[in-house]
Amino acid sequence: MSENKILDRVNSPLDLKTLTLKEMNRLAEEIRQLLIEVVSKNGGHLAPNLGVVELTIALHRVFDSPRDKFIFDVGHQAYIHKIITGRKEAFPTLRTYKGLSGFPKRQESEHDAFGVGHSSTSVSAADGIAAARDLKGENYHVVAIIGDGAMTGGMSFEALNHIGDTGRRIIIILNDNEMSISKNVGAMSQYLYQLRTGETYNKLKHNLENWLGDMKHGDDVLEVIDRVKGGVKYLVSPGSIFEYLGIKYFGPVDGHDIEALLPMLTAAKREEGPVLIHVVTKKGKGYTPAEERPNEFHGTGPFDIATGKKITKPGAPPTYTSVFGKTLVELAEKDKSIVAITAAMPEGTGTNLFAQRFPDRFFDVGIAEQHAVTFAAGLATEGIKPVTAIYSTFMQRAYDQVVHDICMQNLPVKLCMDRAGLVGDDGYTHHGVFDYAYLIPLPNMTVMAPKDENELRHMLLTAMEYNAGPISLRYPRGSGVGVNLSEPLHTLPIGKAETLREGRDLTIWAIGSMVAEAEKTADLLQAKGISAGVVNMRFAKPLDEDLLCENAAKTHRIVTMEEGVLKGGVGDAVMETLNRYGQMHMTAVLPFGIPDEFISQGDKKLLMHDIGLTPEQMAEKISHWM
Ligand SMILES: Cc1ncc(C[n+]2csc(CCOP(=O)(O)OP(=O)(O)O)c2C)c(N)n1
Ligand SMILES: CC(=O)[C@@H](O)[C@H](O)COP(=O)(O)O
Numbered sequence: 001m002s003e004n005k006i007l008d009r010v011n012s013p014l015d016l017k018t019l020t021l022k023e024m025n026r027l028a029e030e031i032r033q034l035l036i037e038v039v040s041k042n043g044g045h046l047a048p049n050l051g052v053v054e055l056t057i058a059l060h061r062v063f064d065s066p067r068d069k070f071i072f073d074v075g076h077q078a079y080i081h082k083i084i085t086g087r088k089e090a091f092p093t094l095r096t097y098k099g100l101s102g103f104p105k106r107q108e109s110e111h112d113a114f115g116v117g118h119s120s121t122s123v124s125a126a127d128g129i130a131a132a133r134d135l136k137g138e139n140y141h142v143v144a145i146i147g148d149g150a151m152t153g154g155m156s157f158e159a160l161n162h163i164g165d166t167g168r169r170i171i172i173i174l175n176d177n178e179m180s181i182s183k184n185v186g187a188m189s190q191y192l193y194q195l196r197t198g199e200t201y202n203k204l205k206h207n208l209e210n211w212l213g214d215m216k217h218g219d220d221v222l223e224v225i226d227r228v229k230g231g232v233k234y235l236v237s238p239g240s241i242f243e244y245l246g247i248k249y250f251g252p253v254d255g256h257d258i259e260a261l262l263p264m265l266t267a268a269k270r271e272e273g274p275v276l277i278h279v280v281t282k283k284g285k286g287y288t289p290a291e292e293r294p295n296e297f298h299g300t301g302p303f304d305i306a307t308g309k310k311i312t313k314p315g316a317p318p319t320y321t322s323v324f325g326k327t328l329v330e331l332a333e334k335d336k337s338i339v340a341i342t343a344a345m346p347e348g349t350g351t352n353l354f355a356q357r358f359p360d361r362f363f364d365v366g367i368a369e370q371h372a373v374t375f376a377a378g379l380a381t382e383g384i385k386p387v388t389a390i391y392s393t394f395m396q397r398a399y400d401q402v403v404h405d406i407c408m409q410n411l412p413v414k415l416c417m418d419r420a421g422l423v424g425d426d427g428y429t430h431h432g433v434f435d436y437a438y439l440i441p442l443p444n445m446t447v448m449a450p451k452d453e454n455e456l457r458h459m460l461l462t463a464m465e466y467n468a469g470p471i472s473l474r475y476p477r478g479s480g481v482g483v484n485l486s487e488p489l490h491t492l493p494i495g496k497a498e499t500l501r502e503g504r505d506l507t508i509w510a511i512g513s514m515v516a517e518a519e520k521t522a523d524l525l526q527a528k529g530i531s532a533g534v535v536n537m538r539f540a541k542p543l544d545e546d547l548l549c550e551n552a553a554k555t556h557r558i559v560t561m562e563e564g565v566l567k568g569g570v571g572d573a574v575m576e577t578l579n580r581y582g583q584m585h586m587t588a589v590l591p592f593g594i595p596d597e598f599i600s601q602g603d604k605k606l607l608m609h610d611i612g613l614t615p616e617q618m619a620e621k622i623s624h625w626m
């Protein structure tokens with residue numbers, strides 16, 4: 001407890017109701033300091049949260065959570081909401097193993113009305129909650145808080161279309177900071193810029209006056225218009241895109257000015273239909289390094305507060321992302337048909353390097369994975385080689401596009417999925433553990449995963465050279481294993497595995513990031529007198545069926561290892577293959593992978609231990625299995 005801190009007196013939203021404006025502004029500064037302190041140690045989404053401190057205080061002042069429902073879009077900007085709603089003591093555990101989630105979770109608090117993590121879901125969820133309220137004849141407010149980046153996601157427009165049609169009583173807070181992770185893109189972003197600057201109104205008023213001015217009696221008409229409700233401003237209302245959809249537009253309002261926010265939020269409460277409040281904020285507000293570099297501090301690791309410098313592990317090998325980004329540029333230098341597509345994540349995917357080198361062959365479509373994938377399919381029909389760089393977890397958003405637009409037409413699109421496997425602190429909404437299971441069943445799809453960052457290079461070349469249909473590769477978040485990258489680039493034979501060591505008693509079939517773990521496991525088994533072969537599968541589809549059957553016939557024991565869900569994963573594909581070749585009755589198979597549950601957050605080593613995927617645990621289990 002420090003001397004008379006306002007925050008010490010805030011343990012629930014009720015405690016905001018009696019604060020003066022001055023006290024609320026002081027509270028904002030205290031919360032800013034807490035955010036910077038905790039995120040500098042734990043890492044997290046600092047800039048987004050610094051941008052919504054006053055807004056969140058004002059929301060909890062005007063509304064009554066948990067009776068009124070707040071739905072945060074993505075939810076990476078809900079730290080203040082958590083601090084205010086009784087979680088400030090737990091806040092130092094943010095994003096740590098068994099600690100507070102970095103995103104709203106229903107199971108974490110009654111104040112978290114909807115679980116989030118993937119973008120552009122808030123308005124749909126708000127619509128559903130409000131519809132339930134109305135069906136049950138209840139009476140509370142439903143408030144979606146959505147950023148300008150998330151507003152570029154297709155689901156947001158689907159929801160606006162529905163809400164405008166039904167006239168459902170919902171409040172949408174559009175938090176406009178001109179940023180997605182990087183600078184926001186798209187026509188919607190341009191439109192919001194005009195709204196923010198009043199440019200729409202001024203431009204339209206000027207055109208109207210010019211047009212009428214040239215007409216006979218034009219001035220009289222202009223005078224009449226000026227007398228009608230709201231005058232020209234109403235006619236050319238800057239929020240017209242929303243107004244035409246039947247959604248009242250309020251704003252723009254300064255999102256850091258609590259005094260301005262309070263009356264606007266209160267006015268919105270009185271509205272009977274849908275309202276959108278356009279709030280203008282600065283991402284990173286109040287911490288200079290984050291204000292100056294909001295994309296770098298969108299999601300940050302631990303950093304030194306005084307300098308803003310990231311605290312990195314010295315001598316860490318290059319990340320898979322950086323190897324991917326550099327190799328893609330290297331290949332694109334020689335092949336002009338290669339283009340790169342990202343859904344608002346150039347830095348995260350490493351395609352920012354490509355964008356700098358080949359701006360005309362780079363496409364950032366905004367947070368629009370469905371569009372990105374079918375856009376790539378369109379490109380491929382005309383002989384272009386589209387590389388669609390989307391995290392494994394976010395590729396889930398575009399599944400039907402992969403099935404319907406790419407695989408059914410057998411189009412040579414290259415799906416490059418970073419953050420495959422367990423990602424650590426972002427937790428279960430972000431682990432990329434389903435892609436083997438959702439791609440293996442698709443006819444025409446080829447599924448690759450490299451054992452290390454060097455093989456990633458070869459697989460990227462293989463993907464570029466392979467044009468007989470769609471092909472995917474997936475690789476984990478963070479550093480590679482630290483192999484030499486100077487090996488000359490070469491393609492890999494499709495569907496062929498690599499035997500790393502022979503074994504007498506069993507053969508481990510491992511793929512991707514689990515190959516290194518398989519080698520360590522084989523070494524541990526060696527010490528127990530068990531001779532284990534290791535095969536680097538390289539391809540989850542097509543499998544190297546000849547080698548698999550040969551290994552099965554030789555050792556009658558196959559162990560599979562994948563950093564993906566077991567159900568429908570690579571291990572199942574191995575068993576299905578052995579069964580199809582009549583080998584199952586004489587082959588014991590022991591699969592290792594992600595169990596049938598959502599894996600929480602924390603240091604990846606701890607998470608892998610929780611699910612028995614450390615080499616020690618796997619060696620122990622195998623030795624008892626023998
Ligand atoms: C479907 C999906 N795609 C991509 C992401 C990655 N992502 C998280 S936040 C973000 C940008 C959000 O921008 P905005 O909504 O404007 O919020 P801000 O960070 O500016 O507050 C992106 C692309 C995601 N969470 N979900
Ligand atoms: C909130 C969100 O979805 C992104 O910011 C995500 O957290 C980025 O993940 P990486 O840090 O792995 O790029």
Ligand SMILES: [Mg+2]
Binds near residue numbers: 148150178179184
């Ligand atoms: Mg934004």
